Amino acid sequence: MDTIDRKICDLLQSSGRASSAELADAVGLSVSSANERVRRLSAQGIVTGWRAQLDPEAVGAALCALVFIDMDYTGEAEACAALIARPEVMELHHVSGPHSYLAKIRVKDSAALQRFLQEQLKPFPAVRRTETLLSLQALKESGAVAIDGLEADDA
Numbered sequence: 001m002d003t004i005d006r007k008i009c010d011l012l013q014s015s016g017r018a019s020s021a022e023l024a025d026a027v028g029l030s031v032s033s034a035n036e037r038v039r040r041l042s043a044q045g046i047v048t049g050w051r052a053q054l055d056p057e058a059v060g061a062a063l064c065a066l067v068f069i070d071m072d073y074t075g076e077a078e079a080c081a082a083l084i085a086r087p088e089v090m091e092l093h094h095v096s097g098p099h100s101y102l103a104k105i106r107v108k109d110s111a112a113l114q115r116f117l118q119e120q121l122k123p124f125p126a127v128r129r130t131e132t133l134l135s136l137q138a139l140k141e142s143g144a145v146a147i148d149g150l151e152a153d154d155a
Contacts, residue, residue, distance in 0.1 A: 075126030
């Protein structure tokens with residue numbers, strides 16, 4: 001990736017609905033050249049998808065919980081596959097330290113969180129223990145990735 005590719009990626013992360021003309025203008029290329037770069041970035045797997053960012057509260061998922069999960073090795077793969085498939089699970093990270101996994105869960109309210117924990121998570125034999133933290137306020141929530149080689153002045 002060169003500097004122009006990095007700038008295109010940064011622009012796509014911050015404004016995925018930018019038109020081809022806007023992208024081209026921002027990086028100093030023709031529209032066809034900018035489109036070709038976007039196609040190449042997608043084909044190379046650098047751009048992995050396009051999605052809308054929704055307001056969790058507006059769609060009934062106002063409560064954000066971070067759940068540490070301790071698991072036994074036996075049954076771990078099955079439990080992880082099931083968690084990944086759940087729409088409430090926004091992220092699932094295999095972590096170092098005293099816990100096995102960290103899950104970011106979004107649900108309507110504390111009753112929905114309790115149901116999720118009791119019905120979707122804890123029934124797996126591999127799950128030994130959970131520890132749940134409730135987010136009181138998200139000061140920053142982003143799916144954007146810091147792009148190596150792109151200085152803040154370049155963005």
